[in-house]
Amino acid sequence: MSGNNKDFLKNRIYLDNAATTRVDERVIESMIPCFSEVYGNASSLHYFGTNAREVLETSRATIAQCMGARPDELFFTSSGTESNNWALKGIALANRNKGRHIIVSSIEHDCIMNTCKWLSEEGFSITYLPVDPHGIIDITALEEAINPKTILVSVMHANNEIGTIEPIEEVGRICKKHHVYFHSDACQSFGKIPIDVNKAGVDLLTINAHKIYGPKGIGALYIRKGVDIVPLLHGGGQESGLRSATENLPAIAGFAHASKLCFYDMKNEAERLSRLRWKLEEFISSNYEHAYVNGHPHQRLPGHLSFSFHGLEGETIRLLLLLDDMGIAVSAGSACSSNDKSNNASHVLQAIGLNPFEARGAIRVSLGRFNTEEEVDIFTDLLDKALKSLTSIFSGNQKSSLW
Amino acid sequence: MSGNNKDFLKNRIYLDNAATTRVDERVIESMIPCFSEVYGNASSLHYFGTNAREVLETSRATIAQCMGARPDELFFTSSGTESNNWALKGIALANRNKGRHIIVSSIEHDCIMNTCKWLSEEGFSITYLPVDPHGIIDITALEEAINPKTILVSVMHANNEIGTIEPIEEVGRICKKHHVYFHSDACQSFGKIPIDVNKAGVDLLTINAHKIYGPKGIGALYIRKGVDIVPLLHGGGQESGLRSATENLPAIAGFAHASKLCFYDMKNEAERLSRLRWKLEEFISSNYEHAYVNGHPHQRLPGHLSFSFHGLEGETIRLLLLLDDMGIAVSAGSACSSNDKSNNASHVLQAIGLNPFEARGAIRVSLGRFNTEEEVDIFTDLLDKALKSLTSIFSGNQKSSLW
Numbered sequence: 001m002s003g004n005n006k007d008f009l010k011n012r013i014y015l016d017n018a019a020t021t022r023v024d025e026r027v028i029e030s031m032i033p034c035f036s037e038v039y040g041n042a043s044s045l046h047y048f049g050t051n052a053r054e055v056l057e058t059s060r061a062t063i064a065q066c067m068g069a070r071p072d073e074l075f076f077t078s079s080g081t082e083s084n085n086w087a088l089k090g091i092a093l094a095n096r097n098k099g100r101h102i103i104v105s106s107i108e109h110d111c112i113m114n115t116c117k118w119l120s121e122e123g124f125s126i127t128y129l130p131v132d133p134h135g136i137i138d139i140t141a142l143e144e145a146i147n148p149k150t151i152l153v154s155v156m157h158a159n160n161e162i163g164t165i166e167p168i169e170e171v172g173r174i175c176k177k178h179h180v181y182f183h184s185d186a187c188q189s190f191g192k193i194p195i196d197v198n199k200a201g202v203d204l205l206t207i208n209a210h211k212i213y214g215p216k217g218i219g220a221l222y223i224r225k226g227v228d229i230v231p232l233l234h235g236g237g238q239e240s241g242l243r244s245a246t247e248n249l250p251a252i253a254g255f256a257h258a259s260k261l262c263f264y265d266m267k268n269e270a271e272r273l274s275r276l277r278w279k280l281e282e283f284i285s286s287n288y289e290h291a292y293v294n295g296h297p298h299q300r301l302p303g304h305l306s307f308s309f310h311g312l313e314g315e316t317i318r319l320l321l322l323l324d325d326m327g328i329a330v331s332a333g334s335a336c337s338s339n340d341k342s343n344n345a346s347h348v349l350q351a352i353g354l355n356p357f358e359a360r361g362a363i364r365v366s367l368g369r370f371n372t373e374e375e376v377d378i379f380t381d382l383l384d385k386a387l388k389s390l391t392s393i394f395s396g397n398q399k400s401s402l403w
Numbered sequence: 404m405s406g407n408n409k410d411f412l413k414n415r416i417y418l419d420n421a422a423t424t425r426v427d428e429r430v431i432e433s434m435i436p437c438f439s440e441v442y443g444n445a446s447s448l449h450y451f452g453t454n455a456r457e458v459l460e461t462s463r464a465t466i467a468q469c470m471g472a473r474p475d476e477l478f479f480t481s482s483g484t485e486s487n488n489w490a491l492k493g494i495a496l497a498n499r500n501k502g503r504h505i506i507v508s509s510i511e512h513d514c515i516m517n518t519c520k521w522l523s524e525e526g527f528s529i530t531y532l533p534v535d536p537h538g539i540i541d542i543t544a545l546e547e548a549i550n551p552k553t554i555l556v557s558v559m560h561a562n563n564e565i566g567t568i569e570p571i572e573e574v575g576r577i578c579k580k581h582h583v584y585f586h587s588d589a590c591q592s593f594g595k596i597p598i599d600v601n602k603a604g605v606d607l608l609t610i611n612a613h614k615i616y617g618p619k620g621i622g623a624l625y626i627r628k629g630v631d632i633v634p635l636l637h638g639g640g641q642e643s644g645l646r647s648a649t650e651n652l653p654a655i656a657g658f659a660h661a662s663k664l665c666f667y668d669m670k671n672e673a674e675r676l677s678r679l680r681w682k683l684e685e686f687i688s689s690n691y692e693h694a695y696v697n698g699h700p701h702q703r704l705p706g707h708l709s710f711s712f713h714g715l716e717g718e719t720i721r722l723l724l725l726l727d728d729m730g731i732a733v734s735a736g737s738a739c740s741s742n743d744k745s746n747n748a749s750h751v752l753q754a755i756g757l758n759p760f761e762a763r764g765a766i767r768v769s770l771g772r773f774n775t776e777e778e779v780d781i782f783t784d785l786l787d788k789a790l791k792s793l794t795s796i797f798s799g800n801q802k803s804s805l806w
Contacts (some may be wrong), residue, residue, distance in 0.1 A: 012450060012451075014443075014451060016443075016444070016447060016449065019443075019444040019446075019447050019452075019649075020442065020443065020444040020447075020649055021442070022438075022439060023439060023442060023653075025439065027438075028435065028438050028439065035425075035426035035430075035431050035618065036425060036426060036428065036431065039423065039424070039425040039426060040417075040419075040422075040732070041419070041422040041423040043422075044419060044423075044732070044734060045720070045723060045724070045727070045734070045735075046419065046723065046726075046727040046732040046733070046734070047415060047727055047730075047732060048415075048417060048419065049422075049732075077481075078480075078482070078485065078620060078648065079636075079648035079649060079651075080648075080649075081636055081639070081647050081648035081649070082481065082636055082648060084638070085635075085636050085637060085638070109638070109639075110638050110640070110647070111636075111637060111638030111639060111647055111648075114637035114638055114640075114647070115637045115638070117637070118633075118634075118637050210649060215651075215653065216649055216650070216651040216652060216653065216654070217481060217620045217621065217651030217653075217654050218620065230521075231521075232488075232635070233482075233484055233485055233488050233514075234488060234514060234517035234520070234521050235484040235487070235488070235512070235513050235514030235517055235518070236484070236512075236513045236514060237513070237517075244484050244513070244514055244517070245481065245482035245483070245484035245485060245514075246422075246423055246483075246484070246613060246619055247619070248481075248482075248618075248620030249619060250426075250618065250619065250620075251619070251620050251654075317448070320448060320449065321448070323449075324448070324449040324450055327450075328449075329443070329447070329449040329450060329451050329452075330449070331447055331448070331449070332448075
């Protein structure tokens with residue numbers, strides 16, 4: 001079956017790197033010794049334990065360096081979701097006596113949005129910052145929203161659905177001025193564009209590995225020294241007592257190696273992906289007059305393109321399934337909320353001004369390390385075929401008036 | 404370096420399988436395709452996603468079967484620690500309007516103990532059940548402790564420090580009678596001794612993979628249909644909305660394969676490990692009159708032995724380091740609390756009646772799949788050498804009066 005699977009994969013094109021990525025072979029290689037050799041519990045005193053601890057701390061230092069942080073400010077978690085939950089709940093519970101007001105952007109990932117929903121049920125008040133039609137948060141609204149009860153601002157570094165990069169340095173400056181903690185979810189940007197915790201002025205930063213050709217099941221939370229936070233996972237006291245559970249060594253080693261590979265080649269890779277993305281955008285814009293791009297025209301992630309077709313928004317899932325039949329994997333919005341097939345209207349697309357109908361209609365293409373120009377060309381061909389087949393269903397005619 | 408490491412490992416004997424285990428090569432093999440082939444996001448609609456979802460659901464069914472559960476009652480988490488945190492906090496927060504009283508045994512793992520500490524700060528009242536000198540909980544005390552405000556009882560299946568197996572069926576019957584939820588932490592027992600959620604009458608059961616030759620960073624929580632619990636991790640709605648985060652496919656596949664391997668051979672392996680452990684206990688009891696075994700004489704985990712030496716309790720860390728120099732990895736109590744070298748008195752050993760001084764003095768040997776009889780023989784030789792060297796330091800004489 002594995003052999004067949006490989007043959008089948010050969011003819012498939014994966015353009016959903018914002019959902020998750022294939023683990024780089026070099027990363028897998030870096031993990032294997034931690035399964036079978038350095039397999040001790042990093043909390044054990046003996047050789048197997050100290051050996052594991054060494055890998056743990058080297059990995060921590062590697063990743064911290066990628067964001068200009070001190071190693072003792074980086075805490076491993078199981079995912080971006082856990083890091084985001086921890087940042088918000090941990091700050092909220094530790095600082096509730098100072099105030100119970102939290103500000104987030106209206107285009108955060110579901111794990112921020114649903115954590116906020118829970119916190120509001122627990123008596124916290126949440127302000128959702130508006131964004132402009134390109135998805136950039138309203139900085140004036142941020143400054144106006146801060147009040148003496150505000151304890152935390154959370155604005156993502158780059159959006160998962162539309163790829164827009166937020167002006168987090170400005171957010172950082174405002175938060176510092178008002179003595180409010182600033183958290184940023186950098187799951188989509190880490191390893192793809194530069195991030196420096198000091199320049200950005202963040203107090204907490206969420207990252208994870210599986211978006212950068214590293215393993216699933218590992219993330220981290222940067223917590224600036226002195227930030228008052230309570231643990232989300234209580235237990236044996238690992239991670240300086242702030243995040244308990246046996247350290248996930250293989251994944252941590254893989255995370256570090258994945259980070260290193262991204263940071264060594266970040267500039268070149270960003271240029272390459274931007275070029276491919278631009279080619280794709282040009283194809284779509286010049287061939288389909290009813291097409292429109294979602295997100296910021298240039299302040300955006302390198303390989304990320306979200307686009308829609310006026311009048312075809314209700315048929316996005318059908319289009320995706322057609323493309324999937326042709327061997328192309330792209331997505332509608334984020335992966336997390338997609339598998340119920342209900343295709344709910346995206347809160348991100350609604351925040352940038354689309355109506356609920358339109359907000360069901362985006363196609364997200366996210367290019368990654370393993371994608372080639374040839375694949376982008378095949379994709380445009382097949383997209384065209386799929387669109388023609390789809391519109392002919394509607395119009396009963398090969399030449400639809402829409403296209 | 405990896406080559407040297409392998410040579411070095413060849414001469415080392417790992418007897419700390421209760422802390423964590425080496426991942427079985429067959430388990431590693433089962434994980435590799437999920438890194439590089441079935442790498443999609445299980446929540447994605449396309450081929451890569453559905454492919455991943457298939458592995459996810461097959462794995463869930465495999466593990467559920469090992470405990471007699473329905474697949475839709477098993478929820479993947481990142482660890483035993485997370486499962487235990489979730490079980491206690493999730494039940495507490497969902498049921499706080501019914502009552503705020505929780506009962507746990509006094510020998511639970513740190514992640515239960517410290518979660519209880521946090522819950523008590525949040526206004527919950529915790530009863531810690533006493534245990535007898537063998538570590539068996541006091542069933543009468545349990546029944547007496549339950550009151551109309553009790554919402555949850557948590558009693559572990561088998562203890563990590565002393566190996567004692569608790570009478571969870573009895574606990575289950577009492578909880579059912581009083582309509583109180585029953586959670587059990589089975590991290591040490593799952594895959595080693597039989598567990599059936601229906602026979603045991605548990606409503607929630609914690610398990611993880613890295614104690615059974617599976618990967619670190621993956622656990623699960625069994626939650627009986629109808630149990631009222633809130634999520635610990637909010638987000639994209641994975642795991643039926645109860646535990647968000649991108650599904651950790653490679654680890655989940657590895658967990659399933661590790662479970663399968665354990666359950667296929669459970670009886671034989673339990674007999675083999677019990678025999679080795681018995682040999683070890685006999686050696687210690689017959690050679691050192693000041694030695695004593697901690698835990699239950701027969702109601703205990705197959706490969707687990709905790710023992711101490713009267714008068715030498717304060718020198719346990721020195722003994723462990725001596726053994727480590729000789730290439731033997733054993734531990735003092737649990738791994739989690741050991742790396743600060745402070746060697747705090749174990750709450751488990753104190754609960755079975757040892758004084759704080761004695762409660763620093765246990766040596767835990769936990770045998771596993773990869774240990775051979777030859778290794779046990781080498782261990783007894785080296786233990787004898789280490790003890791002689793240690794006692795000669797004290798007595799200034801090769802023939803210490805103690806030994």
